[in-house]
Amino acid sequence: MVKHCCSLMDNFLNDPRIPMYYSPRMREYYIPLKNHSAAQCIFYCPWCGIKLPKDLRDEYFDILENEYDIEDFDNDEEIPNEFKTNAWWKKRKL
Ligand SMILES: [Zn+2]
Numbered sequence: 001m002v003k004h005c006c007s008l009m010d011n012f013l014n015d016p017r018i019p020m021y022y023s024p025r026m027r028e029y030y031i032p033l034k035n036h037s038a039a040q041c042i043f044y045c046p047w048c049g050i051k052l053p054k055d056l057r058d059e060y061f062d063i064l065e066n067e068y069d070i071e072d073f074d075n076d077e078e079i080p081n082e083f084k085t086n087a088w089w090k091k092r093k094l
Contacts, residue, residue: 008047024086028055056089063088 004010004022012018020042022029029052030039044051060083064070070078082088 005045005050005052006048009045012047025084026055026057026060027053027086027089028057056094059089059094063092 002010004013012020013022020029020031021039029042031042032039041055042052061073064073064079064083068080072078076084080088082091
């Protein structure tokens with residue numbers, strides 16, 4: 001079963017030699033920069049060319065701030081468990 005847009009994407013995300021990642025928490029596909037200071041998000045699949053689903057970075061911070069009153073996003077203990085996986089956006093059908 002293909003988890004992402006195509007089987008090549010699935011394979012490459014699982015291949016530790018390929019520096020490309022998917023964050024279920026943010027629904028974000030990205031390539032880390034060489035010094036790991038930042039990452040470059042990708043918006044289209046490099047293999048099948050499809051437009052990838054929109055990342056949920058803004059929604060993530062908005063919901064935590066507005067519904068949970070969380071301001072310190074670096075303190076992982078304050079972040080509800082559902083926000084550490086894709087559970088929060090699946091549940092909200094985003
Ligand atoms: Zn693809």
